[in-house]
Amino acid sequence: MADGSARANPLDALFRPRSVAVIGASSDPLKIGGLPVSFLKTQGYAGRILPINPKSPEIQGLRAWASLREAPGPVDLAIIAVPAALAEGALEDCAAAGVKGAVMFTSGFAEIDAGGAEVQARMAAAAKAAGVRLLGPNCLGFMNIAERIFATFAPVVNAGVPPLGRIGLVSQSGAFGGFAYSLARGRGLGLSHWITTGNEADLGFAECVEWLAGDPATDVIVGYMEGCRDGARLRRALEACRAAGKPVIVTKVGRSEAGAAAAASHTAALAGEDAVFDGVFRQYGAHRAGSIEECLDIAYAATTAGPPRGRRAGLYTVSGGAGVLMADAASAAGLEVPELTAETQAAVRALVPFAGTRNPLDITGQVIQMEGAFRASLAGMAADGTCDLVVNFLSASGLSPATGPQIAADIAAVRAATPEVPHFLVTLASPEFRAVVEAAGCPIYDDPGRAVRAAAALAGLAEAFARPAPPDPVPGAPGLSVPPDCDEPTALEALAALGLPTAAFRRAATAEEAGEAVAAFGAPCVVKIVSPDLAHKTEVGGVTLNVSGAEAGRAAASAILASAAKAAPGARLRGLMVAPMRRGVAECVIGVQRDPSFGPVVMFGLGGVHVEALRDVTFRAAPFDEAEAMRMIGEVRALRLLTHPRGAPPADLPALARLLAQVSRVAAASPGLDGCDMNPVLALPEGEGAVILDAVLIGG
Amino acid sequence: MADGSARANPLDALFRPRSVAVIGASSDPLKIGGLPVSFLKTQGYAGRILPINPKSPEIQGLRAWASLREAPGPVDLAIIAVPAALAEGALEDCAAAGVKGAVMFTSGFAEIDAGGAEVQARMAAAAKAAGVRLLGPNCLGFMNIAERIFATFAPVVNAGVPPLGRIGLVSQSGAFGGFAYSLARGRGLGLSHWITTGNEADLGFAECVEWLAGDPATDVIVGYMEGCRDGARLRRALEACRAAGKPVIVTKVGRSEAGAAAAASHTAALAGEDAVFDGVFRQYGAHRAGSIEECLDIAYAATTAGPPRGRRAGLYTVSGGAGVLMADAASAAGLEVPELTAETQAAVRALVPFAGTRNPLDITGQVIQMEGAFRASLAGMAADGTCDLVVNFLSASGLSPATGPQIAADIAAVRAATPEVPHFLVTLASPEFRAVVEAAGCPIYDDPGRAVRAAAALAGLAEAFARPAPPDPVPGAPGLSVPPDCDEPTALEALAALGLPTAAFRRAATAEEAGEAVAAFGAPCVVKIVSPDLAHKTEVGGVTLNVSGAEAGRAAASAILASAAKAAPGARLRGLMVAPMRRGVAECVIGVQRDPSFGPVVMFGLGGVHVEALRDVTFRAAPFDEAEAMRMIGEVRALRLLTHPRGAPPADLPALARLLAQVSRVAAASPGLDGCDMNPVLALPEGEGAVILDAVLIGG
Known part of the structure; x- marks a missing residue:
């Protein structure tokens, strides 16, 4: 960097170079090797420019060198703009010359075929060995606008910066x-x-x-x-x-x-x-x-604009209909539209008797020109305490030479008086209007929905900034090792051993034992076949619901054993499991899978059609905490089935969130776990928790 | 109209007047009464302009009259721009002068209070009696751009037309x-x-x-x-x-x-x-x-652009990523992205070996400048026969003085050669580029998603234009008259009498009769209480499922009668109904309700959580035909549960559509029907139809 300020990051030499060599520099300022030389020259780069060209001692009026090895060092950045056949050699020159960073425009590598991928891998290894950081190949390079570094051949630069x-x-x-x-x-x-x-x-x-x-x-x-x-x-x-x-x-x-x-x-x-x-x-x-x-x-x-402190939107408008449109957009974007305080509403009505004051605040198109009414009503909304942000629909007022300047001044004044409440304007605007309000921190849009969505996005970003850092995996945290040929009871035992809430059950080797187990539970039970080979037990007649008493238990178990043996003759059968029937608010699914990019990820959704047919599911990379799990739960479209179940109390969401976070920690600590399907997980009423009823584990 | 062409429609006198009076005309061209005079004068209106002002014989250089009654007729249109207190009188003047249409800018009527609404209703009645068509009050008026009629005080006109x-x-x-x-x-x-x-x-x-x-x-x-x-x-x-x-x-x-x-x-x-x-x-x-x-x-x-013939989109791109983005957008907008024919793919690869040719056709950014390759590959896609429309991402090529003109010419040539395939361009464009391609019928967008959505919208509009006219209600068609205190069996009988497919059932006055009915069906049955007062029978213990044999039927019926009498002591009980249990592909809901704007409308959705918690429903105004009903079914998010049910054949969608259309005809012919809730309607497997299992009718 020319001004000598700190260059703490090793990539600074690449992105903020004090000197730039262009290997394959061309005298033609429209060619790939000529464009960066031309840009660096004409756009005001203050560092050294070293064109490299074996055939010409001068390039676009600059002294050029035949090879990077002959050019005077140190060279921070080399731009490689040579044909594919020469790229490897150019990178070797960079290594030899002690270049810190290289940008390779050249194409014809991994994007073409396996041979190209091989050359590319060789170049990457060579760059790494020599300590050269490499951007590309097959890229348009980069620009550092502040320091006027145009390490690119993007022709769009010629149309303006x-x-x-x-x-x-x-x-x-x-x-x-x-x-x-x-x-x-x-x-x-x-x-x-x-x-x-x-x-x-x-x-x-x-x-x-x-x-x-x-x-x-x-x-x-x-x-x-x-x-x-x-x-x-x-x-x-x-x-x-x-x-x-x-x-x-x-x-x-x-x-x-x-x-x-x-x-x-x-x-x-x-x-x-x-x-x-x-x-x-x-x-x-x-x-x-x-x-x-x-x-x-x-x-x-x-x-x-500054970040809003929350999601409560004040909608100010000169058109009732635009107010409705903004309310629709706010709702879709997850913003609230709270009613203004009675005091503020009364104050606005005192100014404009027929204004809509609830929120949207509809001052009407004719009143915007009324002396003082605009500023006073807008200031009232911003200072009302009910609104974290204001979206302001002004129609085409920002174009008006007559009223525009006063409106802009009013907005700037209100913004200055309530700096914690950002304003988002919707208006067509003259350059003068735009300059005033943007300087006051108010972005302008020409579509109400886009303004509302931008405001909502800032609110979401601000929320994320206020959260604690996501947890890192805890070294040595207890993980799952999946036993070979893991069947359902084994899976439940493994999860229970890690402290996860699983349903009570008993194994039964014979129909006789199953009958005893049903009797011992003293409640209606489900009797299921146990096998590591049967993913869909119902389809082989392997499940009977609502079984009560020893006799019925024995009978059900006998029938199940016979049916499963007949329907799936090759499956290894390991007797039965018996569990009391459980009822809850709703059945959920929690899954763990190994994502090719992110490794262990946790999925959540409601059971049945919601996961399979409707794909109403949400994911997070493991691990994450309870608060993150709660946000995850809040994302499913079928959330109402948990929060407003028909004829039942709401589900225990905190317990579900605890379970999800717990699963995420286990997933992060279990490199041998390829997948886990907890289906169903029963969400119980508030205060009663959640319980895993069935689980499948897949080992690596 | 000045040119004397046909004025077949009575509103022509309003929207295409040969003479315009401005009641309340002002000499100040920035006032509400001055703006329309100024606009009409300066924007080139060819008809007569008659300012009406009791105080001034001249307005903005035009001869003015003290009253409309004194002005020379005939007057086609009167603009009323007077205070609210004078509006009624102005309208009377219009009536007296034989004016055909009036535009009333004046506010202070129904939008303010009940008193204002009363005056407004009086004016509407007076206008109707006098044959004056009235636009407004409290409106900004209208503009007829071709005939330069600016019957408005919208200040935006001053910024340009x-x-x-x-x-x-x-x-x-x-x-x-x-x-x-x-x-x-x-x-x-x-x-x-x-x-x-x-x-x-x-x-x-x-x-x-x-x-x-x-x-x-x-x-x-x-x-x-x-x-x-x-x-x-x-x-x-x-x-x-x-x-x-x-x-x-x-x-x-x-x-x-x-x-x-x-x-x-x-x-x-x-x-x-x-x-x-x-x-x-x-x-x-x-x-x-x-x-x-x-x-x-x-x-x-x-x-x-012209209308596309279908929904098959060819995505042409100079950026692979933009191609993916357009494919995402196409999918979200209901467009297909078919693979191009092998011939076309091979032809493009012969030109550009490393192009992606499947669709998106990714010609890559460097190749767009290759002599002839752009036109040939674009022409290949347009003429391939697999694409009804082309969306073409050109990045910023439309700005390039070097390559833009050739690209524009190539696009125009391809468009002319395959006029049945409209093109939608995504590029930043110079005015020259824009002029050439727009003249060739290609709209330009600067966002890929917006281009794709516009293309999809045109495809949808074209589909609608090709459909037959929706049916009108058939006079004298058989309708429902809802018996007073209609209970479930009565409702089912009423629907069956109109030819709708309802489930078999028997009434039973006593538990004994219920047992006999169960036995007679010889299959597991549902036994239900009958009452016009119990909307939710399950909640009063009024339903027992899966009852087999006379004895069990009697027992179930006795229990139901006792339970319902206890839980709902005030309800009128009318014995029981017995129906065989039915299984199908999925339970649906068909409803009829009376919309305040559209009268009888029909609702469709899947049963249970889909209708109530998820509001995954779709509506149509009655009546409509089977094809419309099929589109309606296709709109529910949970469609897969009908088309791809787990472990079952697909549902009989044509039968569901027939039933919906039938219901819509009944709804249109039943002025006394306030509501109908057929829930559930069981969708049976392909070829087996659909059957109404339960129904509630609400009379007017």
């Missing part, structure tokens, strides 16, 4: 990165860094995000992801951002089956279940957006 | 209408008409839409709705648009509880269940959008 700002953008796709760059520029959004990661032979998306977490020039990170090879690294990066209070807003593609199929043919990254990404992003407080437009909407809000 | 185009915009809110107008203008979208309906004392939203359905200047209608007083009229208007092949794209607010609460305090319109609007819009092929932004996205597509 966005203003310097606080948003760092990381994209796994160069073309999409260029598109996002252009969108940001078109909106006048300020960027700090723009990084594309290409084939990720060394540096990946996660590590770039982690570097931005520590970068003093960056406040907000926008990411574009197609896949993730190192889930642990991504979690660490997201947690670094969360701990630093830096919002991460990410578009991750591949949500649908069609998308996953497209992704599989496009990227070599392992495709885990997409819903696991939802869970991990929520766990670390990152906002997953559905589009780059939404990413930029939220990044704009995050760099303009 | 949108280009003349084919989109008619109708808004129940003036402020929102002004906002939509400004958004359209900002995008350069062409409008034909802009109409705000205000308090709708006479002319309502529906009638304005219906007029636009017949307006030769309008191809596409964008609507903004808060409520609907006359559902029949709205249905007629939507059907008129559908039959004319004019897309209707509408934002209807009040979807959420918070929104409905806000709407209730804002508008006096009756609030039916919002989901009924979803059903009615689908029924008539209108597209309900979540935002005005989405409305304009689709209106832009509809006026630029």
Whole structure:
């Protein structure tokens, strides 16, 4: 860095180099090897630029060297813009010259075929051995806007550079990165860094995000992801951002089956279940957006407005209908729309008798021009104490030369008087209006729904920042080792041994013993076949419900043994198990599975059709705490079946959350556990807990 | 109309007047009474303008009259811009002068209080008696862009007028209408008409839409709705648009509880269940959008591109990741992403060996500049026969002065060669690029998801246009008359008498008779209490399942009679009913309810938690045909439980659809039916039909 400030992170030499060599530099400023030289020259880079070209002693007016080995050191960053056949040699030159970081534009490696992947792996190993951090290959490079480092051949730079700002953008796709760059520029959004990661032979998306977490020039990170090879690294990066209070807003593609199929043919990254990404992003407080437009909407809000203290939205409007629209959008985005205090409502009515004052506060279109009424009513809402944020629909008032300036001044005054309540404006605006209100910390949108969603996203991010750090796995924590050929009672015993709440049961080797067990329980029981080979016991006649008394127990057991032996002649039968029938509020499912990116993850959903047919499930990476488990439970669409069951008291959600967190700790401590399916887990009424009725364990 | 073309519709005199009087005309062109005079003068209106002002013989340079009665006739349209106290008198003047239409800006009527509502009702009656069609009061008026009629005081006109185009915009809110107008203008979208309906004392939203359905200047209608007083009229208007092949794209607010609460305090319109609007819009092929932004996205597509022939999307991209994103968006929007033919894939690979060719077709960012490759591969996709439409992600290529012109020309050429396959572009674009591709019929978006959703919306609209007209109620069709104190067996008998499939059952006056009935069925039965007063029979111990044989039947019946008498001492008990237990694929619910806007509507959903806790239901206004019923069934989220039930054959969906359509015809023919709850309706396996197991009828 030219100004000599601290360079604590080893990646600083790559992303904030004091000198840049361009291997394959071209005299043509429109060629891949010429563009970065041209950008560095014309965009004001203050460090040394060293074009490397064996054929020309001068490149675009700069002294050039025939080889990096001959160029004067030290060289922090080398840009490699040579054909694929020469890339390995260029990287060797970097190693020999003691270069700290390399950006390789060259394509023709892992994205093409197995041979290319082999060369790429060899280059990655060589870079690692030599201590050269490598961005790419097959990437568009990066830009550091503050320090005017344009280590890229992205032609979009020629159309203009966005203003310097606080948003760092990381994209796994160069073309999409260029598109996002252009969108940001078109909106006048300020960027700090723009990084594309290409084939990720060394540096990946996660590590770039982690570097931005520590970068003093960056406040907000926008990411574009197609896949993730190192889930642990991504979690660490997201947690670094969360701990630093830096919002991460990410578009991750591949949500649908069609998308996953497209992704599989496009990227070599392992495709885990997409819903696991939802869970991990929520766990670390990152906002997953559905589009780059939404990413930029939220990044704009995050760099303009302060964080709201909660989810209570004050909706201010000059149109009743727009108020309704915003209330709809608020509800869909998880914001509350509380009624304003009677005092504030009365005060507004004193100014405007026919205003709607409950919330939305509908001041009507004609009144906005009434002397003082706008400022007073808006100030009343902001200071009411019921609202953590204000969304303000002004129609096209921000365009009006007559009333716009006063409205802008009023908004700025209200914002200054109640700085803890951020404002989000919906209006078409002149540049002058925009300048005044943005300087006052109010972002402007031209769609009410987008403003509301951006406000809700900031509220969600602020909540995540206030949480304690997610737990790390505890070394030596008790884990599960799955016995070979694990059957249901063995699984329940193994879980019970770790302190998980499992249902009482008895094993019975014979029908006679089963009858005794039923009698001993003295309550209606379920009698089930025991076998490590039968996943669906009902389908082989292996389950009888509601059995009472020794005789009925014996009879049921005999029938089950006969039926199972006949229906599944190859299955190993290990007698029976008998358990009292249990009734609860609702049946749930808790699962553990091993995700290719994130390792052990825990799934939660309601039982039956909710998990299988409706896929109404939610995930988290293990381990997590009770509070996180409670948020997880809150995400299922069928939540009402737990909180408002028909004709029953609500379920004991804290107990369910404790169980989920406990399972997550076990999962994190059990490297030999490939899967676990607790189905059903019975949610009992408030205060009575939750109990695992059946479990299947799958060993590694 | 100045050019003398046909004026077949009585509203033509209002919306296409040859002469306009402005009652309350002001010399100040910024006042409510001055703005329309100024607009009419400066925007090129060719008809006569007659300012009415008792104090001034000249207004803004025009000859003025003291009263409308003194002004020279005939006057087609009068704009009423006087204080509330003078409005009634102004309307009387209109009647006396033989005015055909009046637009009343004046506020202070139904939106204020009951007194205002009374005056408004009086004015509506007077207008009707005199044959004056009235728009307003409390509205912003209207604009007819083609004929330069600006019967409005919307100040947004001063900021500029949108280009003349084919989109008619109708808004129940003036402020929102002004906002939509400004958004359209900002995008350069062409409008034909802009109409705000205000308090709708006479002319309502529906009638304005219906007029636009017949307006030769309008191809596409964008609507903004808060409520609907006359559902029949709205249905007629939507059907008129559908039959004319004019897309209707509408934002209807009040979807959420918070929104409905806000709407209730804002508008006096009756609030039916919002989901009924979803059903009615689908029924008539209108597209309900979540935002005005989405409305304009689709209106832009509809006026630029032709309709696609189906839902098969070809996704063309210069970025693999954007391809995945578009595939996700296509899937969410109900588009298919079929694999391209082997021939086309091979042809593209011959041009670009490392292209992804399956679909998305990922030509990669570097290849777009390769001579001929872009046009050839795009043409290949468009002509492949597997794609009904193409969405094309070009990143920022449309901005590039180097490659943009060739790309635009290539797109135009492909579009011309395969005119039946519309293209939707995603790119940032220079004005020159935009002009070329829009002229070729390709709309441009700067967000992939928005492009995909607009394409999907056009596909849905095209499907609706191809359908036959929804059926009208058949006069004299057999309807239900609900007997007083109707109990369950009576309800089932009444439905059976109309030919609906109901389950077999027997009445039993005593426990003895119940036992005999069980025995007679010779199969496990359900025994139920009969009472017109017990909606939830299970809760009073009034139901026993799985009863076999006379003895068990008697015992069960005795227990039921005792239990019901004890639990509900006031209920009228009418003995028992006995029915064989039935098993099917899934239990469904079919309901009839009377909507405040649309009258009899039919609801469908899966039984149990799906209807009550999850509200996974769908509605249609009665009557409708089998095809519509099948679409209705296809809308429930839990559809898989019918099409892919676990361990069972799929349900007989055609039989369910027949039953739904049958119910809808009965509902339309039964003015005395206030509600009907068929719960459960058992869906049987394919080919076996559907059967109503239980029904409750509610009379008017």
